[in-house]
Amino acid sequence: MSVIGDKRREQFLRAGGEAWTIYDVAKEAGVSAKTVSRVLNEKSGVSDETRERILSIMRAVDYHPHIGARGLRGKLRGCIGLTVPAPLDVVPVNQAFFLWLFAELYRAFGIRGEYLCFDMNPYFGGRETDYARGFWEKLFKACVIAGPLSHNDTILERIHRSGMPYMAMGRLDSLPECSCATVDYEEGARISTRFLLDRGHRRIAMLKAFAEFQPGVERRRGYTKALEEDGIAVDEHLIRSATFGARNIADMVYRLLSDPTVTALIDSSATEDATSLREGARRAGRVPGKDFEIVAWTYADNAAVLHEASAHVWLPVREAATEGIEQLAAWVEGERSGPIQVIHRPILNETVANGEVPKPKRLFELLD
Amino acid sequence: MSVIGDKRREQFLRAGGEAWTIYDVAKEAGVSAKTVSRVLNEKSGVSDETRERILSIMRAVDYHPHIGARGLRGKLRGCIGLTVPAPLDVVPVNQAFFLWLFAELYRAFGIRGEYLCFDMNPYFGGRETDYARGFWEKLFKACVIAGPLSHNDTILERIHRSGMPYMAMGRLDSLPECSCATVDYEEGARISTRFLLDRGHRRIAMLKAFAEFQPGVERRRGYTKALEEDGIAVDEHLIRSATFGARNIADMVYRLLSDPTVTALIDSSATEDATSLREGARRAGRVPGKDFEIVAWTYADNAAVLHEASAHVWLPVREAATEGIEQLAAWVEGERSGPIQVIHRPILNETVANGEVPKPKRLFELLD
DNA sequence: CTGTTAGCGCTTTCAC
């Protein structure tokens, strides 16, 4: 039962094709704007008859509230944000992981009709912008921070203090109480090193990623701790930071293995690409799995990134993220409050499947 | 040269941690809000000295304008929208295509610091919402409409009339002047049919997708036109609409080929999955490429979706989309105005590579 | 070069 029939609808569209405001609807219904607002926000204090009348006018004229105006007076925000602390074309985001993450966010938020708003945080005018600007500009009602945080990040603390729902897929030493869903990289490095120490190695090299980021700091700390447990001093030459390129990784492996006293290698470079490791070893005249032992890190459960490895350390980042996203959704819905703290432990696996994992592709790598 | 030093910064944060408004900045600078607004919007009429002072205060207190308030008085909008006319888990979106599209949008918009806002248009409370709500709610400054439009879509016309920049990756018979970047499906069907007619076939079957959508309508029209050119009447039994499942496609192929008079098949189902076609043929006791000829459709240039096919029709949808996105970016920047009209012609290719294209995965299909 | 006033479309507060 529509007050304004379909045929008459056109004549109600305002001159110039402007959209209707709450006042237009109110005038049409012969009520005040406040009553329309009450209907809009599903609040009580409106008779069924009035409510129906207003709703049918809204439908007839295709009324939509101005999302910015709502956020101005009320505190309502528009979107669920997805930010990356470092530009997408700089930080290595895996295609499969991105697709997975998008699907998760769809299930948690998209399905409920939320907007999902990406801030890709580019180098804009030569330098990065504030990755949390979506919060400060009052666009985001909640935010997922995807990617490693710089070890001297100061933005996260401001987000944290704002009280808005957020979930970082990484932690920060400087803010242990932050809301996060991640993996304990320190523990990953510790058990990797422990494993090799227990097998008698004393000169253990580590190839590590994310030098300038928190996960890199954690890797170093775990490695150091394990060595200290056995009273072994850290030799700085045995730690090398890899950037996110195959050539660089091969180079770093070559340099580490050129030292003949090195009998073991932890590949925590996070590339999951065996070829560049083999290439580096070959150049150093070393045979992986034969004259040195390897522990390789992987994001895929029970995956054999490198069949020559003695063990694989599985980092359950997706599993942590799934829980974190769920909890963030609950926080947005007011069913809980923050902070979220999901920190999964890496698992060291000595028996791994035989097949090799296909080389992962970065987000903007050529497709097909 | 900052008016407020880093150490003094904290004391300028308002009590309760609320964000600064333009008035706070103005008071701090000893000017009016309008002057601050001018600086914010990079407008002239402010002395260099005043501008610098205001800018340094903004930096010091980390001022960010309220994006909603800007859109309220000014006409500024927040995000570049990405909408799907049908829910993402219903319409078959290819993973590779999605990744490609995201990369294109990143290059066109993300790089400039624009927000990219997805409206996934779910079945919300049992039915689809208006896929253009991001426009009506004044959230989108521009919008890409990704996916097939329903043949009786009425929303596109309202977007068109609003004058906002938009680009649909599909057309609508009812709105030939709409802004779009797409492929001429009618022409694709026409040349497919023409090819088979010229090789002497008279009983040509067509497996077609998107029954309820504009591309489905166009397929039928092209097929019909070609037959009519040769004075052949359309036999309704020779056209079957496939839904987006492998089983359904095999079924439909089986039914079409069960008719022994059928000597040719156009597979415009858009699945790019050869296995279900072969399965259907097998069940009908037919040998593809031997006792019937096939024309298969593909989105990948020079791809052999089906090595038994006599010809492949390549639909350059990505190529069209790239141009469309570029033009949309120019429209947003005010360097041009709408509507965008990029309509690429499909190419019929008789010589195709030998290898087979891997089975494409849908957006939310299980990964790895 | 700078300020004042009004008002964007909504929600809050308070009154009836």
Added chain:
DNA sequence: GTGAAAGCGCTAACAG
């Protein structure tokens, strides 16, 4: 059950 008035943070129009 309903409305009047004020105000959220910003910018347009106009004034000086």
